Amino acid sequence: MRRDGGRKDAQMPRDQEDAAEQAGRPRRGFRRCGADLSQERRPGRAAHFSVLPSGGPLRCRPGFRARKNIYFHRRTPPFTVSGVMKNSHAVVLSELLSPATINLDLQSTDRNAVLAELVNQIPQFAQNPEARQTLLNALYEREQLHSTSIGDGVALPHARNAIVGLVDQPIIVFGRHPQGIAYDTLDHQPARLFFLLVAPTVTQHLAILARFNRLLRDPQLRQALLTAATPEEVLSRIRESETER
Incomplete structure (x- = not known):
């Protein structure tokens, strides 16, 4: 049985991987929230989120388990x-x-x-x-x-x-x-x-x-x-x- 519960592998697209590498983050190691990561859980390690453009899925590092994918709304322009x-x-x-x-x-x-x-x-x-x-x-x-x-x-x-x-x-x-x-x-x-x-x-x-x-x-x-x-x-x-x- 696949570890992601039947879902396709949810690695970052290559353009996001390149951006992650330039920012000093690992290219591989992000999954969509909702994948079964029980085999990769590490006790005592907190989840880490990255900021994505409006409309993109929220991703997290292995070690975090969530029930659903989370999406940002496109209608509201982001502000800082x-x-x-x-x-x-x-x-x-x-x-x-x-x-x-x-x-x-x-x-x-x-x-x-x-x-x-x-x-x-x-x-x-x-x-x-x-x-x-x-x-x-x-x-x-x-x-x-x-x-x-x-x-x-x-x-x-x-x-x-x-x-x-x-x-x-x-x-x-x-x-x-x-x-x-x-x-x-x-x-x-x-x-x-x-x-x-x-x-x-x-x-x-x-x-x-x-x-x-x-x-x-x-x-x-x-x-x-x-x-x-x-x-x-x-x-x-x-x-x-x-x-x-």
């Missing part, structure tokens, strides 16, 4: 952390804000009410109850999964994924609370500065979040946002910080 960070430098946050989407005097006293107050700053949602509730549900779900607070009195409310179909371009709302509210923060500081993000694509969603995380590390910018007297001053402070970084 380095690619997201590169894209984040191209994002200009001050261009996604406007005086109409800045509220310097939030009045709500709990997290969900603050989120609703922020969403009401977006005219297209304030005037569309169904779309407004869809966005709020996505924001509530994300907060239940894990707080969007990043510490130092700052929170970045956003949906778990891009909001496909609700918006055709990214929208940012800035809100400031005079006293701050409890927001499930790791540093136990009340959240006072809120940047609500709504984006139509995953790439924009991640790039904007990465850009915010980079800029808001600056204590001088955070202090400037706390003391800004007008929405125009908020925009000016963010624009200056983006120029410096």
